[in-house]
Structures are given as structure tokens and as C-alpha cells.
Amino acid sequence: MVSKAKQLVRGGIGALALLPWLHAAAAEPAARPESWNLLNMPKGVTSVSQNVYDIHMVVIWICVWIGVAVFGVMFYSMFAHRKSRGHKPANFHESTKVELAWTIIPALILIVMAFPATTSLKHLYDTSEADLDVKITGYQWKWKYDYLGKDVSFISELATSQASIYGSAPKTEFYLEEVTEPLVIPVGKKVRLLMTGADVIHSWWVPELAVKRDAIPGFVNETWARVDKPGIYRGRCAELCGKDHAFMPIVVNAVPEEEFNAWLAKKQSETVALRALTEKTFTQEELMAKGEAVYGRTCAGCHGAAGEGVPGVFPAIKGSKIALGPVADHLAIVVNGKSGTAMQAFGAQLSEVDLAAAITYQRNAWGNKSVDNIVQPVDVFKVKNGQ
């Protein structure tokens, strides 16, 4: 309590000192700055972000100086032309010259601002000649990254635990800013980012890259980033996308090119290994153990940690017709989703092994006891491929 009070006092002082807020953020080292000092847009690590930062500062300073002039006159008048000082009111109420001046001068200032803004926007829109294409798909409430033509794709979702969010576990340094697997990109290479949405509109925002682009179902938007400095850059979903809008962060790991190539080769071999696993037959215990993890990560957000659902919005799985009925229906709804509802087509998001495990878990957990209660990856593969 005392330290909170101290913080508040410091905050009050921080708020009074207006000028530092224009510079403080840029001067901070890469370590997490104290949040009182987080006052301005980051300069970022791409040419676009630095460009945007410069325009932002120019416009701020123009506004500040106009503000000083305009409010200066106003405060002078408020002080000098008070009735209590015996000031007698003048009676003028028109002056074409003055009015022309304060129409034309602002218009000229605007034209001056428009030039750098136009140049910067053109630069931002130039997505040509990319070295690497990454497709980013927004899902409720996670991101999927596809390295086009590289046979690598994965889901990236929040790694912070529910316990931490709801206060039963401590909040660590990167609370709500940590993901299961970051987007890895090479430093110094132009990466084209292709955005789309699988369900509702999301928006992929990483401030230090000055990239924010809406991920819209039915559209593929393009933007790009060339990161100059290796490091970890964190961002968030910026477009309201439902319940867990605040819980689908973005982490970008920019690494030197050799490191990136090594990472890519490793991911490619994982893809191959996963395909091989699809043919394996698992025991129920193996599937249940894996399924519990997949369920907690992917399904529990809507259907509840114990399959209880949210009445009126998300159906329960515990005791549901689908989980207790024929396995074909269960597979169909999980793999293909249910159109017109929030139930997504998870066939595009999860591997055969994960899907088999999750479905097996749903059919056996919380007292659900189905007749045919085990699903193998190969069954999922058949449904995915229409066999």
C-alpha cells in the first residue's frame, strides 16, 4: 500500500513534467523501462517505424507551438481583460483581414505536413521484392504463421496461465506478452507479411515494427518489415475480436540470417516428423495425456476447463450429444467447424495428432463415456482429406 502511494506521488510528478515525455521512451535501454516513463511512441527498429516516429514528433511540435501561441493569447486575455480589473469591453466583431489570415496560414502549415506524410506512406506501401513471405492468419484468439513455400507453419498463442490472469499465481515479467512460439524472422531481410482472418477481424500490431494491418476474413492484406536489429519485439491484437481480444499477443524474434536458416531447417524436419506420427497408433493413455494439454490450450477458452461451456453462448461438451454420439459427427464438427457460429474449423489449425488427442480427451473426460471412444491420428487424416 505504501509503495503504491509512493508510486502515485512519483506518477503525479511525472505527469507534471511535461517535456520528458517526448523523449523518455527513446532513451530507455532494451530492458523493460519503468512504466511511468513509457510516454511516447517507440522509435522502433525498421525504416518505416523511424519514419513514422519522425513525422509524429514533427506534428506534435507543430501542435505544441500552435497551442502555445493560441492559448497564450487566450490566457493573456483571460488575465488582462477581466471585468474585475475594470477592463471595459471593446465592441469589434469583424475583420476580414484577420479571418483570411487565420484561414490561409493553417492551410499552408497543413500542406507542409502533407509532404513527408505522403513520402512515408508510399514507402510503407511498397511491398515489392520481398525476401521472405509469411502469411499471418488471425483466429479467435491466436495467430497462425505460414512460411510460404517453406513447408513450415505453426500456431502462436498466449502462454500466460489462467491462474496468473485470475490472480491465483503471480504475474511474471512478460505477463500477457509471452506466446507458445514466436514468429521468427531474419534480420536485414525484407519480410512480406500477408494478413488474413479466419473468423472475425483481427489486427496484427507490433509497435516497434510500425506494422499494424487488419486481418480480415476473405481478404489478404499485405505489408512488410525489414528489421535492422536482432531482438524480441512484442505486440498485440488491435481490433476487437471477441472475448479474448486482450489475450492473443504477438512475439517477433528477429535473428541473424544463419540462425534463422538453422531454425527453419529444424522446423522443416519437425514437419516431416509430425507427418510420420500421423501413421502411428497411440494408446488411450497417451491420447488422454496429450489431449488434456491440447484441450486446455485450444478448447477450454470457450467450452470451459471442465467442458461446462458458457450457457447461451458456447455449448457444453460434458454430456453433450456430439461427445457421446457417433465419432464421425464429432470429427466432422471439430475438423470442419460449424458455419454461422464461433466454432472454428480446427482442421486448419491443429495437427492430426493433436486433433485425435483432443477429441479422445473430450469423449472420455468428465464422465463422458462414448461407445467408440478413441480417435487415432489416421482417422483425422481421413476426414481432413475427405476419405
Next chain:
Amino acid sequence: MAHGPAKGIGRWLRATNHKDIGTMYLWFSFAMFLLGGAFAMVIRAELFEPGMQIIKPEFFNQMTTMHGLIMVFGAIMPVFVGLANWMIPMMIGAPDMALPRLNNLSFWILPFGFSLLAATLFMPGGGPNFGWTFYAPLSTTYAPPTVNFFIFGIHIIGASSIMGSINIIATILNLRAPGMTLMKMPMFAWTWLITAFLLIAVMPVLAGAVTMMLMDINFGTSFFNAAGGGDPVLFQHVFWFFGHPEVYIIIIPAFGVMSAIIPTFSRKPLFGYSSMVYATAAIAFLSFIVWAHHMFTVGMPLAGELYFMYATMLIAVPTGVKVFNWITTMFRGAITYETPMLFAIAFVILFTIGGFTGLMLAIAPADIQYQDSYFVVAHFHYVMVAGALLSSTAAVYYWIPKWTGRMYNETMGKVHFWVSFVAFNVTFFPQHFLGLAGMPRRYADYSLQFADWNMVSSIGAFAYGASQLLFLYNVIATIVAGRKVSDPKVWEGAEGLEWTVPTPAPYHTFSTPPAIK
């Protein structure tokens, strides 16, 4: 002829008197203001610290949505209709509004519209949770089942606005006293005339948008559903074609209030009356051709971005003219600082700050960083709260002696002002920092670097909320036991027809038109 009000509840249910209907609008909007404010308190309480403490994320989304809808459609729009009802006939020398029965209807459907909207909070699946901008497909395919109530609520509210606008236009164009030419009208009447045209132009567009949603949800069409060949971005274009003029609908009557109050307490005529009229008309015109600046990250072609950026920047010119005119009105006046003037000065300062951030948001490349962040939240609260809300508060203090024949308590008014002013800035100024540092809007929870400023913002919000209760108390105390005033002019520097009728204003005014010099 000069009969008084009817007895009992019938006076209100069957009201056709512009003053009675104006009073009902004012009380209704104040009730909605407290309701929307209560939702804001829930939001700020949850955001006081990182982590989910009080509510669940799904309810948080309902709170942000309902806060926006109630404040925009329930508090701010009706309060200006209430002021228009009370003041426009008295300002232009008319005996009443031109269409008194329509006036009754346009008020009385409002409570039903908002009941539909608010009732959804108690239904299975909860209330609307897709933001007050209700972007498809979150508001269609993925909406809770109560969305149909929301759609009909919006329809009713929109119908009310259209009827109110028709009435205001008919009144101003037909019932001005002989000799009151358009260019002699008080600015408040002018701003409302322009606003009414905006409303008639865009409320049907909003009705169209929600009707398309209704079709998509219930009748299998795919206006906004990409899987069926529709276009989610079309929704945004249609919405903002309504939505951008809408923000001017909210602020333009506030300009009119300022143009009444500032000259009164500066004891000097409004500077640049005709340029004020032209600037207002220019702002209204521009409001129709800038809508996609709300959509700079949607993936428009470069040419579209550039056009909407340039057009939006242009708005700064007529808006600047208005601010310069108000300041020049004060310049070399004889200024006193009664409560309405304090609110008016705060309006000029804070609205101008909101205008500066608006200009920043217009710069498309920089908007890539601002879009959908708390910077935007700060910006539009500087315009909506400091603009529309402070000006309507100023209007109540300014005209309440005329309405009731009683003077409000000046000390309490000043306390209300200073607490509001400080608390407002403590709430919303830090939100600029949060947005620039990367905190998106509509977040139920946030990472640790945003903790400090969020806590400051919440503390400010609680103080701001509490200060409005003081306002409520002051208004009631004035009506019940305020010091009696009988001078028709009330304020030394007041000019205009409304200050020529007795105080308090009798039930019927200008039954015979006044002579205009």
C-alpha cells in the same frame, strides 16, 4: 389562450409544449449519462490493476459496448435535442416547435429503444459485446443472440433522431419571428439547423447498416459474410459514412452553446458571426467525405489512403477558425468567470487539444501506430467529454435560471467545475501515453508496463464520476430551493430573445411574434 400545464402525469405523457418536452429530454439524457457512467466505472475498476479481478472478459466487452452506445445515443444526442427544444423557439421568437405531436412521439419512443438495449444485459448470452462500432462479422455471425434487440433498439433511436431533426428544421425555417433573417439567428439555432440536416442524411445509412446485419443474421443473406461472397469491409464503409458525420452531429450543437456563452461573459458580441456560420457548414460538408480515415489499417489502396488523409487534414482549417473566433471574442472583453464561463473556457482548451490529436490521427502513416490504441480513446474523449459534455453542462448552468427562475449555487458550481476539470485530465491525459506505448483499446487486461498510468486513469475516472453526483445535487437543489431571480436578462452580458421573456420563462412564450430590429 394563456393556459398552464395539465395536471398530473398526463402533462408529461401527452406533452406537446416544447419546454415540457425539452425538460424530459434533459432528464432522460442525464439518467442515461449516469447509466453510461456507471458502466465506465465498471470498466475503470477492472482496469485499475493488471489481471482480471472483478468481471470476466466477455462482460467487459459488454460494458465497453454499452458505455459507448448509451453515451453517444442516450446521453449526448438527447441532451442537445433537449436544449434545442427549450431554447430554439425562444431564440427565434416562435411560440413552440413546428410539429408538437411529432415532438412528443420522438421523445417517447426513446425510453423504449433504450429499454430494449439495456434489457439485453439480463438475457441469455448477454448484451452487445462487439463495440459501439459493431464491426461485422463479430456483430453478425459471431454475435450473441440478443443482437436483434440491439438492432431494433438502434432503429427506434434512429427514428427518434430523424423525427426530432425534421421538427427542428421545420421550426427554424418556418417559425422565425418576422425580421429574423437566417443570418440574424443565434449561432445555436444555426448549428442545430446544420446538425439536423446531417442527422437526416446519415441516420438512414445507420438504419441500412443494421438492417443488413439483421438480414445476415436471420435470413441467410451475406452482405458482410466473406464465406457467402460478402464483404466485411463494406460494413465499415457504411458504418463510418454514418459514423463520421455522427461525431459532428455531437459536437456542432456544442459549438452553438459556446457561441452563446462566451460573448455573454466576455460582454462583447461574438467575433466573426458569418465566418462561424460558414465554418460550421464547411465542417458539416467535409464530414461526409472523410469517413475512411477511421480505416487506415484496413488495407485500402495507396490512392485511397492519400485522399482520405488530405481531406481529413482540411477539417483543421474551419475548426481552427471557430477556435480563433471564440478567443478573439474574449479578447479585449470584460470577462467574468461564472460557472458556465469556466466550463466554456475548459471546452475551448480541451476541445483544441482533442483537435490537435485529431490532426495527428489524420496523418495516415502515423495513424498506423495510433489506430485502435488508447491514443484514440484519449482523443475522442477529449472531443466527446470535454467537447460535448462540458458544453452541455455549461448550457445547463447558463440557462437554468431562465428555466426555473432560480439561481444555482455558484460555489457548488465552481467546485463541480474544478473537480471535473482536474479529474477529466487525470483520467484521459495518461491514456495518450498508454496508446503511444502500445496499449490497444477495448482490452480487458493488460501487460505490466501499462499498470501505472492505468491506475492513475482509474483514480481520475472515479473522481470524475463522483463530481457528476455533485452536479445532480446542485441542479435539484436549484430547482427546489435556489435563490429566486426575476430579471429577464439574468446575466449582465446576455443578448438575444430568450433573455427578453420573463424569468422564469412562462409556459407559453412569444404567442405573438416579437419585433426584430
